[in-house]
Amino acid sequence: MLPAPSAPAVITDAIIRDIAVRDVRGGAAHVVPADESGLGLRERVVRRSVLRLLCVQGGATEPVPVSVAPVAKRDGDVVARYGADAACWAMLAVPARETPSFSDALLHQGEANEFFRVRYAHARSRALVRNADQLGFRPEPGEVDDAPALLRLLADHPLVLEAAAHHRAPERLVRNLVELADALLDFQYRVLPQGDEKPSAAHRARLALAEAAGTVLAGGLALLGMDAPERL
Numbered sequence: 272m273l274p275a276p277s278a279p280a281v282i283t284d285a286i287i288r289d290i291a292v293r294d295v296r297g298g299a300a301h302v303v304p305a306d307e308s309g310l311g312l313r314e315r316v317v318r319r320s321v322l323r324l325l326c327v328q329g330g331a332t333e334p335v336p337v338s339v340a341p342v343a344k345r346d347g348d349v350v351a352r353y354g355a356d357a358a359c360w361a362m363l364a365v366p367a368r369e370t371p372s373f374s375d376a377l378l379h380q381g382e383a384n385e386f387f388r389v390r391y392a393h394a395r396s397r398a399l400v401r402n403a404d405q406l407g408f409r410p411e412p413g414e415v416d417d418a419p420a421l422l423r424l425l426a427d428h429p430l431v432l433e434a435a436a437h438h439r440a441p442e443r444l445v446r447n448l449v450e451l452a453d454a455l456l457d458f459q460y461r462v463l464p465q466g467d468e469k470p471s472a473a474h475r476a477r478l479a480l481a482e483a484a485g486t487v488l489a490g491g492l493a494l495l496g497m498d499a500p501e502r503l
Contacts, residue, residue, distance in 0.1 A: 275419035276426035278480050279412040285425060285483040288432075291327050292490035312350070313362045313371065314339040316496065317441065320363055323494045324436040324444070337439050339367045346373050353377045356497040360386040363441040363495055380503075385449045389488060392452035394503035396485025399462050403478050406463065406470055413476030417461060421454040421484060428487055432494075441495060448491045455484045 310318070317339045325335065342349055342362065349358040357377040364385075365371055380387050403409065415422065428447060435443040462477045464470055489499035 275416075275422040278415040278418075278422060278476060281422055281425045282412045282479055282483040284429065285487050288429065289486050289490050292493055311339075311341045313342050316359050316362045317367050320441040320495050321436070321439045323496070324432065324441065327494065328433060328436045330436060335439065337367055340370045342373075343370055349373055357386055359496055360445070364445045366440065366442055388456065389448045389452040389492065390500055391503050392455045393485050393488040393492070393499040394501060395459050396455060396481050396488070397501045399459060399478060399481050402463060403470070403474075408470035408475055408478070410479035410482045411472070411475035412479045413472055415473075415476050415480050418454075418458045418477070418480060421451070421458050421480065424451045424454055425480075425484060425487060428491075444491055444494060448488060451484060451488060451491075455481060455488070458484075 314337070317337055318335065321335055321337055349361070352358075353361070353373065358373070361373050361377060362371045376384050377386060380391075382388060400410065424447070428451070431443055431447040435441055458477075459481060462474065462481050464474055468474075485499075492499045
C-alpha cells in the first residue's frame with residue numbers, strides 16, 4: 272500500500288484550489304447562461320454544473336452540449352417537494368443520460384441521506400474550528416499519521432475534478448464528496464483534546480486537516496450549485 276500523502280501539501284492544495292472555486296462562484300461560470308430557452312429543469316442544472324467544472328479547470332465559459340435525461344413526469348415538482356439543493360443533488364448524483372431517482376430519504380436528516388452527510392460533514396468541520404478556538408488553539412498544518420483515508424481522498428480530489436470536467440460528469444464529484452464526508456465524519460473524533468488533554472501540535476495539525484476537508488466539501492458543493500451550511 273502506498274504511504275498516505277503529506278498533510279501540509281494536501282492542505283496547501285486545498286487552499287489554492289478554494290481560491291479558484293471562489294473565482295468561479297463569483298465569476299462568469301456562476302452567471303446563468305444567456306440562452307436556456309427550451310431546456311428542462313435537469314438539463315439546466317447539469318449544464319450549469321458542467322460549466323462550473325470546466326471553468327475551474329480553465330476551460331469553457333460558454334454553455335456546452337450535454338445529453339441529459341429529464342426528470343420523470345411522475346416525480347412532479349421536485350424543487351417544491353425536496354427543496355432546490357436536495358433536488359439538484361438527486362439530479363446530479365447519476366450520469367446525465369440516466370433518469371434521476373427521488374425519494375423521501377432526501378428529506379431526512381440522517382446517515383441514510385448522502386446529501387445530508389456531505390452538508391453535515393462541512394458543518395462539523397466548522398464546528399471543530401469554533402470549538403478549538405474556545406479551547407484556545409487554532410489550526411496549524413503539520414503531519415497527520417492517523418487519517419490515511421482522508422488524506423488520500425483530499426489528494427485525489429483535483430484528479431476527480433479534472434475527470435468530472437473532461438467527461439461532463441458531475442456525478443463523479445458527487446461520489447467523491449460522499450466518500451470525503453464519510454472519512455471526515457470518522458476522523459472528527461480524533462481532532463479535539465479529550466478529557467484532561469492539553470492542545471498539542473498534533474491537535475493543531477488534525478484541526479488544519481479537518482478544516483481543509485471542510486473547505487474542499489464547500490467548494491465541491493458550490494461547483495454543484497449548492498450551499499454549504501456553517502451549522503446544521
